[in-house]
Amino acid sequence: MSPARAVWLVARRELRTRLRARSFLIGTAVSIAVLVAFVLMQGTLFGAERATRVGLVGQATAVAGSLTEEALARGLEVRVSTVRDPAAGESAITDGDLDALVTGTPAALHVVVDESLDENLRRALNTLVQREVLRAQLASVEELDPDQVLATVADATVDVRSLRAPDPSHEQRLALALVIVALLYLSLLLYGTLVAQGVVEEKSSRVVEILLATVRPWELLAGKVIGLGLVGLAQLVVVGGAGVALAVFAGVLTIPSVAVGTLLWGLLWYLLGYLFYASVFAAAGSLVSRQEETQSVLLPVTSVLVLAFVLSFGLLTRAPNASATAVLSVLPPFAPILTPGRMALSAATGWQVVIAIVLTLASVVVLAWLSGRIYAGAVLRTGARLRLREVLRRH
């Protein structure tokens, strides 16, 4: 029997066992549900930047139009309404039906709020008041048309030159980056752990003795890693595909090509990252003989994964283009999570991606070789937890 067939038989068993397991179906369904919830939340957050409701009383109703304009210029959407009298307005604020009540004359506006006044609304109102005062002052000067002066002043604005074209889809790209980072982190953690648990299960049930009488250690390990990796890939395709389709359908995502690109790159990085981490997980798992010991021996590996996730989340949100981020993004432990996130933000340059892929592939080769050695040396030695040095020395 060829090694390829042995590897395939082992991988096929993993595929069958996992794909049929209820935990896989439930896990996939829950992942999709979480993603749907995220997408819907994202949708309501965008739509829910609801307008600030301002009630106007008496003469203050005259500023309705200019208040809306000034507030909008400061990024605040205001919906104005006319209120009968101040008392009715105040009770509307207490009831939460209004956010602010404006009374007085245009040159001397009074605002009533529940607790504090929105800063943008305050500035908008200040501008209105100041303009009215200025108009009154200008009107006292002969030979001067106050409206003309104000129009001239309003026309005088700074000239802005952007170094980069503004990206109207930045918010969406960031959401995509964070989603792919979270998906990759969870997939690598879950399937890496499953590899280790599978190794320990075979060791603790002693089935490995029977298996190794017919397949070589590396064939068994490769089959297990490939089988579980394919299961994880299938899950990522289903969850990611469903997420993209749903977001586009719900109208949350207006850049489907970027989303599909991010997902495809995410799948490639899943494979690279999985091979990297699964090698380490398998070697760590082979050192123990009981499931209860698995968590402790895996702790260093999972810590690195958690670190990669937390770092990626922070860096992508705050400084995706920083050079420190770029350096971290090519290092093999972080690259599989950070680089696809940066790619979604189009923050990674082509050569950074190439370096990240080359470095990760190179480390996969080294780790796979090392892991195979550790596994072969440790997998038949049941009993107490083994030390790494001890295992390597034996060979």
Place this chain on the structure above:
Amino acid sequence: MPWEGAGFVLEVDGITKRYGDVLACDRVSFTVAPGEVFGFVGANGAGKTTALRIALGVLSADAGAVRWAGAPVDHAARRRFGYLPEERGLYPRMRVLEHLVYLAELHGFDVTRADGDAERWLSRLGLREHRDTEVQRLSLGNQQRVQLAAALVHDPGLLLLDEPFSGLDPVAVDLLSAVLRERAGAGVPVVFSSHQLDLVERLCDRVGIIQSGRLVACGTVAELRSGMGSTLLVEAPAAASGWADGLPGVTVLGVHNGQTRLRLAAGVDDQPVLAAALATGPVRGFTHQRPSLAELYREVVGDGA
């Protein structure tokens, strides 16, 4: 495949394995011919399992060699071995039939043959109704039967079974005995270890006794006996106690109900004993008892084992 079929000799040649200060195997050598059933007996921790695992090739020896069909055991040869580990070695959550098919395929069977042979062994070992049950849901006895099927399903050319009878009920013991004899009859060398010495005596052509890693005796039960003298049971109701004392080559083992049990050293003539017995009065019985393997074992290993 070069190893197809049965009819090859297993040679274990001077294997030695050390764990720290403990010599688990100390220059253990034995040979098992095609069609021969070889029984491995010894106390717990004597080195039976280590020797079997080295013979199988899942454990490497510090010194010595294992040959099958005249060549060192390699991966291709190992694939033709059937192995039953001392402890359970199955996936707990896998279904019985699926598990056996998987193992048969790993041994190089195509799926049709794997499936057919797995079904055949399941019905042969009385597991047909459990074919779709998860291994962990079976009773321990039935799990052991599945383990046996796992060792047999790929039609191995050599059987290495570590404590195959442990946990089996008497019906299953008879079933397994029949299967082992049948496999031997087909030209397969069969090696198994056991604590049940009567079973080993009944089933095995040859026996190896291992103590503290060393093979202290090896041969057919008759050969082992030949160096051991025999036990003589003399019924002489009128004899006074001490009648046999002083006879050359004779040890009194005990007196019970007028019967005296004597150990006769190897090569000692029994007629002087008969004469001495007749001198005390009537002799109603004078019987040679062949020592059982259990007695031989105690003799070889001593009381310390």
